[in-house]
Amino acid sequence: MAKVGIFFGTDTGNSRKVAKTIHKQLGDALCDKPVNIQKASIDDLLAYDVLIIGTPTYGEGELPGLTAGTSTESWEEFMPNLAGADFSGKTIALYGLGDQEGYPGNFVDALGMLYDAFADCGANFVGFTGTEGYTFTASKAVLDDQFVGLVLDEDNQKELSDTRLQDWLQQIESAWA
Numbered sequence: 001m002a003k004v005g006i007f008f009g010t011d012t013g014n015s016r017k018v019a020k021t022i023h024k025q026l027g028d029a030l031c032d033k034p035v036n037i038q039k040a041s042i043d044d045l046l047a048y049d050v051l052i053i054g055t056p057t058y059g060e061g062e063l064p065g066l067t068a069g070t071s072t073e074s075w076e077e078f079m080p081n082l083a084g085a086d087f088s089g090k091t092i093a094l095y096g097l098g099d100q101e102g103y104p105g106n107f108v109d110a111l112g113m114l115y116d117a118f119a120d121c122g123a124n125f126v127g128f129t130g131t132e133g134y135t136f137t138a139s140k141a142v143l144d145d146q147f148v149g150l151v152l153d154e155d156n157q158k159e160l161s162d163t164r165l166q167d168w169l170q171q172i173e174s175a176w177a
């Protein structure tokens with residue numbers, strides 16, 4: 001199987017930590033080292049047929065980036081690169097980090113925004129997950145009663161993250177197999 005590319009945005013490092021765990025878990029034979037999206041070009045992403053893509057949510061339901069107040073450029077600044085890009089034939093598994101207690105009305109919205117943007121570019125997705133076990137009022141990351149990827153809440157449910165991640169990795173690995 002072709003190598004898997006891992007790309008993430010982050011401000012305080014949680015999403016980088018998840019990316020590193022995924023890389024360690026899947027191993028060098030299967031996936032390349034995770035890359036912060038602020039250092040990536042669209043061709044870097046298009047080099048892979050299978051991608052794992054992660055983001056936190058900042059502002060009030062925004063992608064990380066200078067408008068949302070993150071300390072460096074991130075997904076917000078990368079998004080214009082997706083205009084006209086062709087991801088048909090690519091398989092993407094998304095993960096998102098958020099804070100369901102602090103932002104119950106915008107929980108992991110950026111995950112949903114990445115889903116919409118890559119779906120518009122023709123990508124296929126794996127790794128949808130159930131919403132049970134989370135408490136929130138609204139999220140752009142919910143489609144047909146499911147999250148469009150893995151959702152981790154390091155602010156309120158840190159103790160659940162490892163199991164959620166392991167279960168999700170098994171799920172996406174069997175979807176690729």
Ligand SMILES: Cc1cc2nc3c(=O)[nH]c(=O)nc-3n(C[C@H](O)[C@H](O)[C@H](O)COP(=O)(O)O)c2cc1C
Nearest residue numbers: 010011012013014015056057061098099103107108
């Ligand atoms: C200023 C600020 C705004 C945030 N806005 C949201 C939000 O709208 N929705 C959400 O689910 N989480 C929100 N969060 C929570 C972060 O997404 C969460 O802490 C995440 O784990 C940070 O990931 P990172 O360490 O990769 O940057 C916000 C956090 C901060 C500090």
